[in-house]
Amino acid sequence: MSSGNQSSTETRVAWVGGDHGRGTLDLLWSCISTLIICTWTVQHLDVIWPCYRGRQEVTLRRLKHTAFALLMPEYMNGVSIEQYCRAHTSTKKFRELKGFEEWTMTHGFFAAMNGFRAKCPNGELIALRIEELYWLIQQDLVKGMPVIRIKDEEDSANPSSAPEDGLISQEKKPDMPILSQENIRRSDKSDALTKVIACVQCGWFVFQIIARAVMDMEVSPLEIMTIAFTCLCFVTYLAWWKKPYDIDLSWTLEIEKNWQDWDVDMPQNRREELVRHKEGTGDLYLHAQTQFHSYITFALGACFGALHCIAWNLEYPSRAEQIGWQVCSLIITIWPLYMLFTTEPFIQKMMKVSKYFKILEHADSSQPLYFLHIALALSYGLARLFLIVEAFISLRSLPSGVYDTPQWTEYIPHI
Template identity: 25%
Template sequence: MDTNTCTDIDKCRTLYDIMWTCLTTIFVCIWVSVHPNMPPQPEKISPSWCRLMMMLVALIAPEIMVAFAARQWFSAKRFSKEHKISLTHGFFYSMGGFVDTEGYPIIDEEQVTPLVLAAMKAVSEADIEDKSKRDALAKLLAVTQILRVVAQSLARWNQHLAITSLEIATVAYAVVTTFMWFFWMSKPLDTETTIQIAVENPHSTQGGTVAWFHTKDSWNAMDRFLGMLLGYSQSFDTRNLKNVPAFFSPPQDWQRVARTAFRFECAVAIAFGAIHCVAWNTKFPSMAEKWMWCLSAVVVTVVPVALLVVWDPYIPLPDWLATAIWYLAVFAGVPLYVVARLFLLGLPFTTLRSLEPAVLVNVRWEIYIPHL
């Protein structure tokens, strides 16, 4: 019998099975990985809507979310280490969970006086966790789905069975969101209630890592995009905001922290593109779609490498070469990167219209069971 042809309905899978498995895996991975900051106080936007917006960013540009998670983890870790407080307290501080008597977030080191710090330490880690909506079942489901998709993809590769581009994209999302979940493991999830520190504290203008769509300054669109991409510190006035912006993390040493987070961002983007390159020899319905997939995967892999080479101080380059690579990467590479990511979002679905028979053949798991 031809093992690459689906002739037995009991040993075959359907297009619905493939789509359901992949889409639920991507959704669950993003759902359990995204940990938003505190929602607006008082509520002007639904917390669920804030979460959905963050999930949309994670779907379109997961590497940016990984960098944001890394920056916030570094901030929480530093706060926890310097003030001898738990990492959960550090995250709660970084996400705008501690507020003063007037409801304004305490997010700057100058506000953390000995009295404020003592009040923070008086709040137990359990009290913060009680405000969190951690769902162990959802995380278990996500881990199960990730292991299932990865194991099935590896088994299909081992048994020389065809695999769809949607499954490859799903594996890429599973890998990337794992990094996001790792950095935010100790961050309270879906916390909607702040903790008031009963100490009078003057307001001051703060700076933080803010997404371009939250700023209202004179930056142009490219500068705002690069600010979110690279982690530039942009300023906002907490006297006019009773919540931190969605992509806020407390100001830090850009040379030490933001560069490290940017390296994570580039590494994740390279891994994301490299996984898509696995589909290089996959059969596509048309040559046009095959070339669009291959070129998009190469762009998504190469552009982060160029940005990493330019911005990494440990890679010595002549000034003229670094400048040339920088302008080429920003003004040509970044737009191409965005277009390539859009192609990689759409192509996994367009290619499902014509599947080769081997795609529908189920994995023979019994061959991995030792026979006595």
């Protein structure tokens, strides 16, 4: 990958046709299509509650998450990894309960994505977390829990699957509904082939840029930025591979106690969340509760920023734009590291509630730390916006070598 000093005398071009190799449109299409995969199709949103039923509202909700993913893709990474861990852990825990021996990862993801909601005696509807659902089942406070099965058909002749007293009965009765893995998957609007195609396209893009670097060919800032998104996209797809996509299925459970009376370990900010979001919208901010999630987000955010530093010595239309890229790359790398190591003690507070996600609501505005966090958060957002804008406007003047095409790539099928 040539540096700016090496290509300072190279011819610069603004628009290149694609008649004899890759042109500007080819470069744009390759990067934009990959960015769409990384920010739009990678989204496995949580269960959509009735307030989002209209297609316009659903589309706006997805657009909002796409814009958020462009500014802070590591946040979605944190959500995906946390949901995977919750689903994986729940599989073992629930299978220890009588009547839940057929609980699967699919059921775990369904619960993690707000598939179950509780209707309390006072009429309040809230989205349940896996830990809360598990506790309610243990305490026999749930009415209307469906029979958990892997397949739709149930072998009623197998007496070994009958539950013992003391827990919610999962013994099949004629009028009891079944929530099977097959039923959840039938609501899934995606499939493995779609995800494989998306990963192949992203893989092809990464392979192409690596090949250009090995052959000492020029690349553009837009391609480097796309590489950063692609690397995080792989992590998200891997964590959400078994998560249902855009499902319409949800389950309302009758609970015998109001949530205010639950004797379950519920962090204070979770209680505040229940007051604000009684209908359980299932948006990304509902996951910003655990220290585990914040550590993942900040660690991956630092990696995301470091990937932008690969474009440190690329050729830019002006020296000011190159300095701007370098400064902003450092900001989006250093800010997550600062948050990772200073929000709370890194080791002692692991897996506990993060104070960062409550700082703007609870912090004393007279404290210098409050303004420091505000300034850092604003600088991070502005730096991300600059990098996105600069990646595209830099196409107005790039070294001509950016459009050189290795001949062998023309014979490899790709989108």
